[in-house]
Amino acid sequence: MRVKPGQAEERILRIIHLCREVEAKGFNPFEVDVAGELEVLRRLLPGWVKPSELTLDGEALRGLARVVELQDEWVRARSRLRILDPETVRERVAELTIPQLAEAFLKAWRPTVKIDFLTGERLREAASYWVRLKPKSRLPEPPALKEGEAEASGEALKSLGLSLSEDFRGMLEETFRQLKAEAERAGGEIPYWNFVRAGSFRETVARAYLVSFLATYGYVHLSQDRLTGELKLKPTPETAGKPRGEYSLAIPLDREGEGHG
Amino acid sequence: MPSRWTGRVKAMAEEASYARRLKRAAQLLLLQRHRTPGVKGWELRRSLGKNYMKIVRMLDGELEKLGLQVKIVYEDSGETLDEEARLDRARFLVTFRGPLPAADAQASGWRIDDLAALAATLAYLASKQGKASRSEVERLLASKLPSWRVSIILDKFTRLGYLHEDENEVLTVGWRAKAEVDLEALTESLLTISEPEVEKGRGEA
Incomplete structure (x- = not known):
């Protein structure tokens, strides 16, 4: 079967794009028909003459090789995770109690170890801040509440x-x-x-x-x-459940039954 | 004429250089300099020299005796990079080598429902090839926790680096979870844990 040069190039670019998408977006690599695409490359190869065309062929081949690698990783990950599908997770989360879930996490948790330390420079900064602090007795009094206002205790x-x-x-x-x-x-x-x-x-x-x-x-x-x-x-x-923090609105209430806001 | 003596001096100098760089690597990895723990590969290369990975492996061997390990978390840049460039951008930190003793876990300051939520979220992400929409995860957690706490918890996990959220509200496993959580062990224990085991765990704590 003869394929026109323009079409052939378009076909090969599609293969390269497909391989990139699978890698970048984490799609199931088995969605790619590797054998079929290799067959397409094999058929197109005799028609390639220019170095740029051969480079495209090489790139497509490399993309397909990467997809095979991803398929391998995918199978390994699935078998390691015992084919843990979202439905199973939902079921287990529903079945287990909060302490059980926490216990499961602790078995898998390897917390980071780090050491907090003070440097001479930080100590000097702290000392200079301390010296500049005004004595507590001279701190301004908090503003008094206006008539009718009260904090809700x-x-x-x-x-x-x-x-x-x-x-x-x-x-x-x-x-x-x-x-x-x-x-x-x-x-x-x-x-x-x-x-x-x-x-x-x-x-x-x-x-x-x-x-x-x-x-x-x-x-x-x-x-x-x-x-x-x-x-x-x-x-x-x-x-629901997504806190809004853009603005706040004060709505005064009075005993007449309706506020001013 | 280069004698056996010169060779021995050279070997001793090399040994001293390794010991010095090993100490330096431990300081870089353990002392917190930035808001996020650990250091980048390029920082290690700058301080320890080109073959810093050899020093990192030596340090890992030393830390093993203490039940710790050097963990390397690669960056998900989406670019195809060679190993050297990937290591340059990776984050290196020290973590426990095995699970935390139950008593230490209780003293870690984490709320039990936060730990439970993190377990459920990470297992769910693992089952979805590492990513899921925030709303899906919220629905999952709302089956266990008050809905008003769910959003707060997810924001906290994102802030701490256990989750990553993109502009489309898609959650992925964050750099910190990659460093600290053995997802295989998590799913394994999630599937196998049973009531008596929890009771036993509590008894030991």
């Missing part, structure tokens, strides 16, 4: 029926479920205050606190209309 949270324990997670999940249901009824998003406002000020604060967690951890998108200032909540299950 653990005690205050407890008084709202909130604590960072297992049941807190349950409350978060329940709030998210409610939010999703209400947003769905409202066509995708819901005004912040419609959701957060509750029967009492205490409950409103608790709800606002839970919503702030959901927003921080990507379960909910909180947006503000720049003209009206209206706040809206939109459940985002697709980003």
Whole structure:
């Protein structure tokens, strides 16, 4: 079979590209029909005359040799790992307890050994920093809280029926479920205050606190209309669990039942 | 005339040079200079000379007596490089040669659920030829851990070098896991570990 020179070159470039892709992207090397491609090279070889054509032939041959090498590595790795497929891993992870998984890791862990040390230079830097430090008595006082402002202490949270324990997670999940249901009824998003406002000020604060967690951890998108200032909540299950750190929004609450934000 | 005496002096000088370079190699590998542990091959070549691999092998032999080893982690550059260039870019560090005693592991400061998550993640990546999308791994871990912790844990592993995440949110085994985790041993123990063994392990700790 005669192949036109242009087509022949294109064919050989395709082989080279295929071999490179397999190596670079980690595709299954058995996807390459090495015997078939070698046969193509064998058929094309008598037609090659120019050094550049012979170089291409050599490069393709080298690529196929590398694929064979990768096939060897692939078989070795699979047999070493006892053909551990993702489904088996999922099953084992589901079956084993946290201590069992940790135990499995410890059997395979060879931690790095390193020595931390101080140099004369670092000591001099530390001494000069120490000398420049102002005495504690002269440190500026922290700014006083404005009237009506207070830091939420653990005690205050407890008084709202909130604590960072297992049941807190349950409350978060329940709030998210409610939010999703209400947003769905409202066509995708819901005004912040419609959701957060509750029967009492205490409950409103608790709800606002839970919503702030959901927003921080990507379960909910909180947006503000720049003209009206209206706040809206939109459940985002697709980003759930991915903390958002781009910006923070302070929403004041007052006892009249609605905030200023 | 070059005498037997000159030959002996030469041999002694060579021996002294090796001993000096061995000491220097140990300092370079063990003392932490950068944020990440270990040194690059080119740094060793610059300090120890062209045949630094001979010194590294000698050091590895010495460390074996202490239950330690020199580990070489090659860089995944995607380029085809010769062995010398690959070694130049590789990271050299010292790790334990065998598993950590259970009591030391408890004192390592790691949370047990972090260790469990790392085991599950690395085994999953190993089963997927070394790479998987972050969302897949998140789903796997969410079956064991609260979902809000999963993302934090994965970010921590990436920061510590146990995982690598590219711009397409694809996770691969990081340089540190390549250095510290025997993936074969991990999958082996993941497949074979059973309840009584864990109880026994806890009893020993």
